[in-house]
Structure formats: C-alpha cells, structure tokens
Amino acid sequence: MALLTLSALDDKPFVRLWRGFLTGRVMVALALLVLQILWQALNHTSEPAALAISLAYFGAALVLRIWKRNAPPTPAIGPQWMVSIGMDLAVVCALQWLQAGGMNYTPLFGLPILLAAVHGTLLLALGTTAVVSLLLLAWAWWLNAHGIGDAAQNYLQGALAGMGYFIVAYLAHELAARLVREQQHAQQSLMTAQLQSEVSALVIQSLEEGVLVLDAHADVHMANPAALLLLGGRHPTAVPFSLTDDTRSAAWQPLVALAQRSFVQGHAQAADVYLQHPDESPVALHVRTWLTPSRTAPGAPPQPALTARANERLCVMFLHDLRAMQARLRTEKLAAMGRMSAAVAHEIRNPLAAITQANALLEEDLHDPAQRRLAQMVRENAERLARIVEDVLDIARVQQQAQLAPDATLALDDCVARICSEWQAQEPARRRVNVALQAGNVQVGFDTEHLRRVLYNLLDNALRHKSPEPDGLQVSTRTTPSGQASLQVWSDGAPLDPSVERHLFEPFFSSQSRSSGLGLYICRELCQRHGASIGYQRLSRPTRRGDVEGNAFTVIFRPTAQSAAPASLFDTFVV
Incomplete structure (x- = not known):
C-alpha cells in the first residue's frame, strides 16, 4: 500500500490541500458558532457550555490556520495529529453529548477522517475511522440506555455510518497516494528534462562547429557562440532573431534557401555556401541540416494545447568552417x-x-x-x-610510447645554464647568448636529453634570424607566484609573416628552402610528451639599445606532481 511521504507533503499541491482543510475547519467552526447562537435564540434557551465550546473551536481553528498554514504535519502516527484530528473528535463528541436531544453532529466526523486519509498514512486513516466507529457505537449505546429511539435502529445506523467512513477513508487515501505518485513522476520527468536540456545546452555551447535551430519562417530559436561567429557581421546577434528581418539578411540568404529546401523535401540536406557581408571577407561554410520529428503523429488531430507554431518541425543546421576543415x-x-x-x-x-x-x-x-x-x-x-x-x-x-620515456625531474636553472654553455662553446665567436636564470631551485618534470634537444633547436632557429647585435639572443627562466616554471628563447629577428606563424609547429613546413621544417615540430612533440606546452609570441625585451621587439618561444612546464600525458599509440614508430 502506498504511503504518503514527507517530501510529497512538501509539494505545492499538498500544501494547498492542507490549507484547504484548515480553511474548511475555520468555516465549519464559524458555522457551528452561528448555529449555536441562532438555535439558542430561537428556542429561548441558554447553553453556555455548547456556546463556549463552539467559540473555543473557532478560535483554535483560526489560530491553527494562521500558524500552521505552510507546515503540514508528518504522515506517521504521532502527537502532531492531536492538535487537528484530536481537537475535531473532541469537539464533535462534546457538542453531541451536550445537545443530545437537539442537533446531530455526527456527520462532522467526516472532516478528521478525510484529513487523516489525505495527509496521513493508511494506518492513521483507518485508526481515525475506527475511533469514530467506536464513538458512533458508544453513542448508540448511550441512546439506548436513555430510552431514545429503537435500539436495533440506533446500532444499525452507527454500524452503517462507520462502514461508510471506512470506505471513504480508504478511497480518499488511495486517491491521495495516486496524486503523490503522479506528482513524484512529474517531478522526476521534469528533473530529467531539465538535466537533458542543461547537458544539451552545455554540449552545444562548447561545440566548435556552429549549431542553429530555426523554423520554417527562418526564425532562429537557438544558436551557439560558434554559429554566431560563423554567421559573420560586425555585431553579434542576440537569440532569438530572424535570418530574413535583419540588415544582414542578404548575406544569410544561402542558409535560408537551404533550410527551406529541407522543409520542402522533408529530409536532411548538405551544401557548401558562402556568406558575403559588406566590407568583409566571404565566409565559406559547409552546412548540414537535420529536421526534428513532427510534434503530432501523422493523421492525428492537432492538440488544442499546442499552437500552430509549436506543432511545426524545426531545422537543426550545423555550420562547419571550410577553412578549418581544410x-x-x-x-x-x-x-x-x-x-x-x-x-x-x-x-x-x-x-x-x-x-x-x-x-x-x-x-x-x-x-x-x-x-x-x-x-x-x-x-x-x-x-x-x-x-x-x-x-x-x-x-x-x-613519438614512442610514453612508458618508454623516463619520468625524470631536473633543476631548471642548472640544466639550462649547462646546455647554453655547451651550445655556445661549439662556436664561441658566432654563438653569443645572454642567459637570465630566475627560476631558483625549481624542479620540472622533463628529461635532460630531451630538454637539450628542445633548447638546441630553439637556439639554432633564433641564431638564423637574429641581428648581429651581441644582445640579440636571450634565454631566460622564471616562475609565477603559483609555482609555474617557464623557459623562453628570445631573438630580435624580424616579425613572422602571418601565413608562416599559423603553421610554425606543423611538420615539413619551413620558410627556408634548405630546412627540413621539423625542428619546431620536434620541440612541440617533446614538450607534449612531458606534459609541457610551447608557444610563439611577439614580445619586447630590454636591451642595451632600449626595448626591442622580437620573436619569443616559451616553454611552460607541468608541475612535477602531475604525470605526463601518454603519447599517442597511433603515431608510434620504433626505429
């Protein structure tokens, strides 16, 4: 048998139902008070005890309505129900006993029974009903003892009323339990839908490819940052927007045409399009479209709760930058x-x-x-x-497997000083380098021989492009306040062409005809093997000629506590 849980009672429907019971008790108490006053006035009698009980009941019900309106009691049997159910049973019994020959208050037993059945456990509901049935039978015995009415009829009426209360209590509890299950299922479905929505939004927002969701009217309902960037234009567009009602709509016509063709043909499309904005370079895109399923089954009547716009299919458009793909x-x-x-x-x-x-x-x-x-x-x-x-x-x-590489650490400043001295000693007249070591005793996770190869490649590369000035080549080390160590090789050569800078670390790419184009690529592979990174920047450095701009290659080392990333097994060669 389903039980009402506390979490279910905390839900808004049960709180509203609890408030309804409290309000109903206040109305019943007020009605009892008014009836007592009218009945005693019309019969010219005075029963202060009944009037006092009705007035006290009204006051207690009003206080409970204000004090406990947002705090339903726990479903389990306990003293918390004495304030509500116990008070109702006591008041009904007292009024019935004081006015035995006048009014019949036994129908008011239905209020505590319904309250226990809806907000309590089945045991509480049946226990309350059993107490009420015993009170009804005790009332029949009292009537017989005072010779009021037929004995058989009194007992039969009490038994039938008790049986009816049992049926009402069971049915009310089952309906309440069903409401709890439906509410819990609805909450779980809502949480699942919200989680799926959040995950989908997070995935879409982090995708490198653009994602647009638009309808047959070319109104965009969703667009991730990559899509807004690929759509072009000088100013970003806020979602929602239309691909036809904008000053840039002329450039977006190829996307609109592809979406319309998808809706007309009813299946996915793919095409290469070019978006040309005024005073901007054309954007080449590879576009794929998918159509969402229809909201209603084929041939089924439209749902009244859904509007015509909500029933229509949506087109999901994936935008790929052709340049990035190439x-x-x-x-x-x-x-x-x-x-x-x-x-x-x-x-x-x-x-x-x-x-x-x-x-x-x-x-x-x-x-x-x-x-x-x-x-x-x-x-x-x-x-x-x-x-x-x-x-x-x-x-x-x-590119050999990572387990073949020694997981060694080295003192950065000492190792760099030694390698620079060895490199400079090979051609002292030509190889002049200024070394500034500021990393102290920092240890980095790197193999000594691999660092020598990286530094030799960077120094040889800088030597080819530096000026004849003696301070045109500088090597420095430093650490950040967080303990991140780095090594930088700087030379005062001419700035790199943007087309060369984009492919610096690619294999077999070189701006010189007599170079294999593998030096920087090898440096990057060695750094990645040890969990480090290497990058290029155009920086100014102080020299005897003042601040001079030059080309800087910076290696940022991993903390020694972090293990290096394993090398890829797909590019492994054993020589």
Whole structure:
C-alpha cells in the first residue's frame, strides 16, 4: 500500500490541500458558532457550555490556520495529529453529548477522517475511522440506555455510518497516494528534462562547429557562440532573431534557401555556401541540416494545447568552417606523410652511409682540383641528406610510447645554464647568448636529453634570424607566484609573416628552402610528451639599445606532481 511521504507533503499541491482543510475547519467552526447562537435564540434557551465550546473551536481553528498554514504535519502516527484530528473528535463528541436531544453532529466526523486519509498514512486513516466507529457505537449505546429511539435502529445506523467512513477513508487515501505518485513522476520527468536540456545546452555551447535551430519562417530559436561567429557581421546577434528581418539578411540568404529546401523535401540536406557581408571577407561554410520529428503523429488531430507554431518541425543546421576543415585535412595528410617519410628515411639511411663512405675513399685518390670539387659537392649534399634523414627519424623517436620515456625531474636553472654553455662553446665567436636564470631551485618534470634537444633547436632557429647585435639572443627562466616554471628563447629577428606563424609547429613546413621544417615540430612533440606546452609570441625585451621587439618561444612546464600525458599509440614508430 502506498504511503504518503514527507517530501510529497512538501509539494505545492499538498500544501494547498492542507490549507484547504484548515480553511474548511475555520468555516465549519464559524458555522457551528452561528448555529449555536441562532438555535439558542430561537428556542429561548441558554447553553453556555455548547456556546463556549463552539467559540473555543473557532478560535483554535483560526489560530491553527494562521500558524500552521505552510507546515503540514508528518504522515506517521504521532502527537502532531492531536492538535487537528484530536481537537475535531473532541469537539464533535462534546457538542453531541451536550445537545443530545437537539442537533446531530455526527456527520462532522467526516472532516478528521478525510484529513487523516489525505495527509496521513493508511494506518492513521483507518485508526481515525475506527475511533469514530467506536464513538458512533458508544453513542448508540448511550441512546439506548436513555430510552431514545429503537435500539436495533440506533446500532444499525452507527454500524452503517462507520462502514461508510471506512470506505471513504480508504478511497480518499488511495486517491491521495495516486496524486503523490503522479506528482513524484512529474517531478522526476521534469528533473530529467531539465538535466537533458542543461547537458544539451552545455554540449552545444562548447561545440566548435556552429549549431542553429530555426523554423520554417527562418526564425532562429537557438544558436551557439560558434554559429554566431560563423554567421559573420560586425555585431553579434542576440537569440532569438530572424535570418530574413535583419540588415544582414542578404548575406544569410544561402542558409535560408537551404533550410527551406529541407522543409520542402522533408529530409536532411548538405551544401557548401558562402556568406558575403559588406566590407568583409566571404565566409565559406559547409552546412548540414537535420529536421526534428513532427510534434503530432501523422493523421492525428492537432492538440488544442499546442499552437500552430509549436506543432511545426524545426531545422537543426550545423555550420562547419571550410577553412578549418581544410586545415584539419592538411594536418592529417601531413601526419600521414610524416609516417611514410619516417619509413622511407629509415631505408635511405643505409644506402646514404654507403655513398658517403665510398665518396670518402674515392676522394683520397683524387688529385685533380675539379674532381676534388665534385667529390666535395657529393660529400656536402650527402651530409645534408643525412641531417634531413635524422630529423625525419627524430619524429619517430619522440613519438614512442610514453612508458618508454623516463619520468625524470631536473633543476631548471642548472640544466639550462649547462646546455647554453655547451651550445655556445661549439662556436664561441658566432654563438653569443645572454642567459637570465630566475627560476631558483625549481624542479620540472622533463628529461635532460630531451630538454637539450628542445633548447638546441630553439637556439639554432633564433641564431638564423637574429641581428648581429651581441644582445640579440636571450634565454631566460622564471616562475609565477603559483609555482609555474617557464623557459623562453628570445631573438630580435624580424616579425613572422602571418601565413608562416599559423603553421610554425606543423611538420615539413619551413620558410627556408634548405630546412627540413621539423625542428619546431620536434620541440612541440617533446614538450607534449612531458606534459609541457610551447608557444610563439611577439614580445619586447630590454636591451642595451632600449626595448626591442622580437620573436619569443616559451616553454611552460607541468608541475612535477602531475604525470605526463601518454603519447599517442597511433603515431608510434620504433626505429
């Protein structure tokens, strides 16, 4: 048997029902008081006890209505029900006993029974009904004892009234329990719908692709930030808005036409469109559309509760930036080329070594200057090919599984100072670098040999682009107040072209014809392997010439307590 729970009683429908019972008790008490006054006035009698009981009942009901209007009692049997049910039973019994020969108050027993059945447990409802039945039988016995009425009729009337109260109590409790179940089901459905709505909104808001939800009238009901950005225009548009009632509607006509074609044909569409706003570059989009199911079943009559606009289908439009898609495809192609190049480079290395050795042996027997120049050209180009092969194989080496990498820590300042000294010692006259170490004794999670490779690549790259000034190349370390350590390599070279900056860390991309384009890519792979990050900025640094703008590459290290992210298993090569 279903029981009424406290959480159910806290719901607004049961609070309103509780207030209804309290208001009904006040009205019944007021009616009793008025009837007592009229009855005693018409019969020219004086019964102060009955009048006092009616007045006290009215006052208690009014106080309870004001004091407990928002606090229904708990359903379980307990002393909390004595204030309401106990008071009703006591008042009805007292009035019935005081005016035995006049008025019949037994129908008023229905109020406490209904109250117990709706707001209490089934046991409380049946217990209250049993008490009332015993009172009715006791009343029949009292009538018989005083010779009032027929004994059989009095007992039969009391028994029938008690049985009727039992039926009413059971039915009222079942209806209340059904209301509780429906209310709980409605609350669960509402919570589920709200959760799904919040999750959907969160997912849509975080998508990189644009999402538009519009109807057949081209009115946009939902748009995520990516969609608003892809729609273009100088000012963002607030949702809801229309794709036809705006100053930018001419540029959005391709989207409107695609949505209308989806509604007419009744199935999804896909197309490449171009949005051209005045004084702006065209935006190339790949658009896909989906149609939501109809709100009503085919052939079913329309629901009166839904308007015509609420019954219509909606078009969900997905907007993809063609430039971003092409960039992803280009990156995937470059990755595939890198994997193939690694395999090819591995096969080239052995024949190239044989060529180099054979040329060295041949060069020992050559005496003609022209022939020696040819042998030197062979040697130089073979060395260049060897460097390119090593760079390509470096990609495979840095992409090995993460468990093969040592999870080491190092003292950043000491390691950077040592590596810079080694790099500078190779060509002291040409390799001049100013080192400013401000990280103190900070430990970072990085392998020493890998940091040497990253720093060597960054220094070699900066050396090629710096000016002849002695302070044109600077290396610095620092820590933030939160303990985040970083390493920066700065040079006073010319600013990078935006087309070059976009592809700095892509493999096989270089602004120089004699470079393999793998140095910065290897730096990024090594940093990611150890949970660090690398980025490029155009920054000003103090020099003896004043503040000078230059190119800065900054490596931000992970905290030593954090484990490095595992390398991808899809780009793993073992050389």
